[in-house]
Amino acid sequence: MLVNWSYDWIKVVDALNNVVIDDFNYENGIQGPITQKHCVKCIAANQCWFANEKNKKPEAMEYSIEQILNDSKNRIGLYHYNCHCKEIAIPAPRESDIQLICPEGKEAWLFKDKSEWIRALGHEPDEKFLEYLKNKVIENYCLGQYVIRGITKYGVAINVFADVEGRGEKANKIYRVKSGWMVFSNGKLKCNTFIGGWTK
Amino acid sequence: MKMFDKVRILVSNPEYENYGVYKDMVGTIVEAHIRFRSFQVAFTDPTPFSEETMYSIKDDIVEYIHVKDMEVVEESDCTDEFIFNDLPNKDIRWYCKVEDGFIKNLRGEKLNKIAYDYDS
Numbered sequence: 001m002l003v004n005w006s007y008d009w010i011k012v013v014d015a016l017n018n019v020v021i022d023d024f025n026y027e028n029g030i031q032g033p034i035t036q037k038h039c040v041k042c043i044a045a046n047q048c049w050f051a052n053e054k055n056k057k058p059e060a061m062e063y064s065i066e067q068i069l070n071d072s073k074n075r076i077g078l079y080h081y082n083c084h085c086k087e088i089a090i091p092a093p094r095e096s097d098i099q100l101i102c103p104e105g106k107e108a109w110l111f112k113d114k115s116e117w118i119r120a121l122g123h124e125p126d127e128k129f130l131e132y133l134k135n136k137v138i139e140n141y142c143l144g145q146y147v148i149r150g151i152t153k154y155g156v157a158i159n160v161f162a163d164v165e166g167r168g169e170k171a172n173k174i175y176r177v178k179s180g181w182m183v184f185s186n187g188k189l190k191c192n193t194f195i196g197g198w199t200k
Numbered sequence: 201m202k203m204f205d206k207v208r209i210l211v212s213n214p215e216y217e218n219y220g221v222y223k224d225m226v227g228t229i230v231e232a233h234i235r236f237r238s239f240q241v242a243f244t245d246p247t248p249f250s251e252e253t254m255y256s257i258k259d260d261i262v263e264y265i266h267v268k269d270m271e272v273v274e275e276s277d278c279t280d281e282f283i284f285n286d287l288p289n290k291d292i293r294w295y296c297k298v299e300d301g302f303i304k305n306l307r308g309e310k311l312n313k314i315a316y317d318y319d320s
Binding site: 178 | 203204219228230231232235236240242244248249250254255257258259260262264282285286288289291
């Protein structure tokens with residue numbers, strides 16, 4: 001799709017740090033040795049893909065003219081002084097580049113707590129709807145239809161806007177769902193909440 | 201305290217409030233594993249969905265809450281098997297329950313040294 005490739009995307013790369021947010025294994029999750037050594041933002045963003053627009057990528061630090069001209073001790077960096085991170089231009093991702101990480105619990109929670117919402121759209125809370133929603137999330141993420149919600153030691157949280165078509169009595173209607181995800185490295189997205197809200 | 205339990209927030213914490221999580225809010229634990237001594241908890245607006253209400257329904261808040269900052273108000277029937285299957289890489293060493301004042305994994309190993317002192 002031409003529209004996909006017309007978007008400007010970047011990948012955040014810290015050449016001196018191999019650690020990415022999805023590396024958090026048992027030891028790191030318990031003791032936090034990674035975040036004790038490195039800036040949280042740099043780890044959360046490392047090797048992750050973002051549309052190159054405000055609110056769709058981690059904000060760079062804004063330095064004042066005085067800081068740029070007068071601070072000779074520190075090197076100006078992307079997110080902080082002496083930061084090693086760089087934004088590298090990449091092609092807009094294709095849908096086949098995206099890998100969703102969906103813990104079983106999130107699927108069970110969707111069917112348990114959000115079944116009323118799903119039925120109200122004319123769908124059934126089943127695997128078929130889940131696959132449909134996942135595809136919509138991938139499609140709209142690739143189109144840059146998302147915003148960053150926050151950046152913590154757990155990762156970069158985003159809301160992807162997914163357009164869900166109504167079924168049955170709700171046919172011909174489009175509902176714009178906010179779907180919550182964590183951006184993981186190299187095109188991976190980890191589910192926080194499949195349906196987290198609605199927007200016009 | 202474990203996956204799918206409903207929990208109440210016990211504290212006012214600026215870090216949580218920054219994300220819209222306030223004392224006495226009730227949410228659901230939605231991930232099996234405990235990371236940095238915190239569970240991932242979802243807070244959902246209970247307003248029934250309709251064409252009239254949908255845009256006024258508040259967004260889900262999904263945040264990590266330290267186990268010491270919440271209490272169980274409704275236990276789930278989530279099984280150990282389900283919890284195991286939800287652990288990252290199905291690594292049984294991940295801590296995933298709070299019982300008798302201790303953060304435990306499915307082997308029964310304890311993370312904190314002193315009961316009810318979850319940072320020990």
